[in-house]
Amino acid sequence: MxxxxxxxxxxxxxxxxRHASQRKDPQPRLQALTTSLTTLHQLFGKSQSIINIAQRLALPANQPQSHEIDIVICTTKDNxxxxxxALPSHLYRHHSSNAEPMLLAFECQAVLQSCLGQxxxxxxxxxDLIIHDPWFxxxxxxxxxxxxxxxxxxxxxxxxxxxxxVHKAYVDGDLALRVTAPFQNVQQQQELNGAIMNARITFRRALNPHAGCYFLNANQMAQWASQAYFLDRDVSFVGPLESAATLGIMKTFQIYKTSPEQASFLEIQHFGTGFLGLIGGQVGLVER
Structure with missing residues (x-):
């Protein structure tokens, strides 16, 4: 794949x-980006081995779940x-632009569109997002x-x-229904249920579809790119950052997330504790 x-x-x-990308110290951002890049290669790339001690050989491992991956980092100006x-440059490609910083996700969409069919x-x-699940x-x-x-x-x-x-907190909980109502109807197919490894799992229409990311198969990408609103730079969902990342997919697909009872089924780490640190202050804590 x-x-x-x-x-x-x-x-x-x-x-x-206001955002981590605007703070004085660059080290947290460097650490987040470095971890994100290296983890993508380690989880999904083909360079994986198991050491056979008897033969003193490093043999291929996880090959059916490994893939050919390309990473394109989109930036604006010199920012x-x-x-x-401190990574080899062959681990990624650099795509420079003059885009507005909060609209860089639209630049990423243009790159994806240019690669349709590939x-x-x-x-x-x-x-600042990190995947830890090789079965993602x-x-x-x-x-x-x-x-x-x-x-x-x-x-x-x-x-x-x-x-x-709290040691772990999911940070994109439900928004008020009115926030996404102009763009999606969550009453349609409110819930899907399935079973995996003999465990029941529930998927619910997301009142907060934002996750700072998306992962589309080839059919889904082609479907989205064919829409008249693709790359229209509409920023009417929450703000420019959230709109650039999420509004287009919310207009195109019925978006689901697993229920809080099974939130870890498909998850991604947000580097830092900016949201988690609000618990006990601006965000009240309900004890178990």
Whole structure:
């Protein structure tokens, strides 16, 4: 299988520093991007081996689940940290642009569109997202085989900490119905149910479809790219950042996420503790 990942990467220190990409210290952003890149290659690339001790040989491992992957990092102007990445340059390609920073995800969409017909999966991630599940694409493929290409499964985004009130928190919980009502009707096929490894699993229409990423198979990418609104740069969902990442797929597909009871079925880590740290302060904690 061939997979293309596009990553929107931006860093420019600002006195305001509302987003992690605007803070003074570049190290957290460098660490996040480095981990994201290396993990994609380690989980999904073909360079995986098992050491046969008796033969003193490193033999291929996980080959049926490994893929040919390309990673394209989309930046704007000189506002990036690629020249500080301590990684071999062949692990990614650099796509430079003059896009507005909050609209870089649209630049990623243009890159994906230019590659139509060349890949089996077309993916977008913000530069602080990290996948840890080697069965990630197996799960996505299983879901679409069961439910059809017009249904899109989004991962649950989470943060972790050993020092906060909660060790792990999923950060994209439900929005008020009115926020996404102009773009989706969650009353249609509200819930899908399946079974995997003898465990029942529930998928629900997402009141918050945002995850800072998406993973589309070839049919889904072609379907989206054929829509009149593709690349229209509509920013009417929450804000420019959220719209660029999520509005187009919300208009095109019925988006599902697994229920809170099974949130970890498909998940992706958001680097840092910006949301998790709100628990106990701006966000109340309900005890078990």
């Amino acid at each position: 061939r997979i293309i990942f596009t990553i929107a990467h931006f860093f420019k220190p600002s006195g305001e520093g 990036h940290l690629l020249n500080q990445l 890949y089996d999966y077309y993916c977008f991630l913000e530069d 694409f197996i799960k996505l493929d299983w879901f679409t085989q069961q439910t059809g290409d017009l249904n899109l499964l989004q991962p649950n985004r989470y943060e972790v900490s050993s020092h906060a009130l």
